[in-house]
Amino acid sequence: MDDLEYNLLTLFADGGPMMYALVLCSLVALGVIIAKGYTLWVAHRDTEQILGEVAELTEQGRMDEAIQRCVDTPGPTAAILLAGLRRIEDGKVREDELEQVINTTGTIELGFLERGLVILATVANVAPLMGFLGTVAGMIMAFASIEMAGDVDPTLVAGGIKVALLTTATGLLIAIPTNIGYNFFVTRIDKLIVDMEQGTQQLLGLVWDMERRGELEMVGRAVPSPGPTREEPPAGGGRDPFSPPAPGLDEPTGKDRPGD
Numbered sequence: 001m002d003d004l005e006y007n008l009l010t011l012f013a014d015g016g017p018m019m020y021a022l023v024l025c026s027l028v029a030l031g032v033i034i035a036k037g038y039t040l041w042v043a044h045r046d047t048e049q050i051l052g053e054v055a056e057l058t059e060q061g062r063m064d065e066a067i068q069r070c071v072d073t074p075g076p077t078a079a080i081l082l083a084g085l086r087r088i089e090d091g092k093v094r095e096d097e098l099e100q101v102i103n104t105t106g107t108i109e110l111g112f113l114e115r116g117l118v119i120l121a122t123v124a125n126v127a128p129l130m131g132f133l134g135t136v137a138g139m140i141m142a143f144a145s146i147e148m149a150g151d152v153d154p155t156l157v158a159g160g161i162k163v164a165l166l167t168t169a170t171g172l173l174i175a176i177p178t179n180i181g182y183n184f185f186v187t188r189i190d191k192l193i194v195d196m197e198q199g200t201q202q203l204l205g206l207v208w209d210m211e212r213r214g215e216l217e218m219v220g221r222a223v224p225s226p227g228p229t230r231e232e233p234p235a236g237g238g239r240d241p242f243s244p245p246a247p248g249l250d251e252p253t254g255k256d257r258p259g260d
Contacts, residue, residue, distance in 0.1 A: 016163045018134035022127060022170045029123040029178045032116045036181075040188045043075040043113065047195045050078050051202060054085075058206050063089050076109035076192055077199040084203040088210065092217045098207065102200055109196065113189050117182060124179040131171020138164030 050073045057066035067089065070082035083105040087093045142161055210216035 016134060016137065016167065018130055018137065018167045019170060022130055022134075022167065022174060025123050025127050025130070026174045029120060029127075029174065029181070032119050032123075033178075033181045036116045036120075036185055040113065040185060040192070043192055044188070044195065045075070046073050047075060047077045047192075047198075049073075050075070050081065051198060054081050055202060055206075058085075075195075076106070076113065077195045079109050080105050080196055080199045081203055084207075088207060088216055091215060092219060093207075095218050102203070106196055106200070110189075110193065113192055117185060117189075120178055120182040120185070124175050124182055127171045127174040127178065129171070131168040134167025134171070135164040138162070138167065 050069065053069055054066045057063070057069065063085065067082060067085050070078045070085065080102060083101045084098060087098055087101055138161060141163060207216060207218075211218055
């Protein structure tokens with residue numbers, strides 16, 4: 001174990017100044033992966049349970065208990081259900097308001113779920129570039145040694161080449177697991193989006209059922225105005241009010257108009 005630690009410290013020292021930046025990137029990526037993994041696990045943990053319990057409680061008319069259950073459950077699905085149930089608990093809701101609150105809550109929850117992914121994507125892209133930068137620096141050191149010695153001696157260029165290989169390998173070792181974690185989290189977020197859609201459909205189904213049973217009043221709907229009705233022409237051969245006026249004496253008829 002002591003030999004391993006010594007070898008790692010030696011490799012770190014031989015890698016040059018770029019190793020400090022690479023280690024910092026690895027620590028940042030590790031922290032984000034741990035935090036994001038826990039957050040997404042909590043967000044998805046009770047999804048099926050909250051959907052079933054809210055459906056059961058609302059069918060029994062226990063709206064207050066359903067709302068409290070959503071308050072006690074973390075996750076985006078519970079947040080959408082909570083936002084909708086609070087709008088319909090008093091038995092009256094505007095149709096456009098319900099749609100707006102669902103969209104707003106979904107956008108907020110999605111932004112929370114995607115928080116930190118930009119950091120992972122940045123580390124996954126920057127770490128190999130830092131490694132390549134260390135590679136360039138190492139090769140510059142190697143050619144500088146050859147220039148100063150005036151002779152190509154393997155011992156002179158070995159140090160620069162070693163720096164180049166160490167930084168490149170370190171950058172790739174950081175970027176590969178970070179990229180895997182990023183893609184895994186994107187997949188989990190897609191699954192949570194499906195859960196949010198299930199919660200939205202369940203909420204809309206509840207609203208329709210309550211409205212059909214007369215337990216909920218939808219206000220603010222746009223009532224279409226009746227279209228114009230065609231009246232009977234007046235007696236005596238009067239003109240239909242919806243027919244176009246006849247051309248006057250000074251107005252050319254269709255066949256005498258310019259261009260015909």
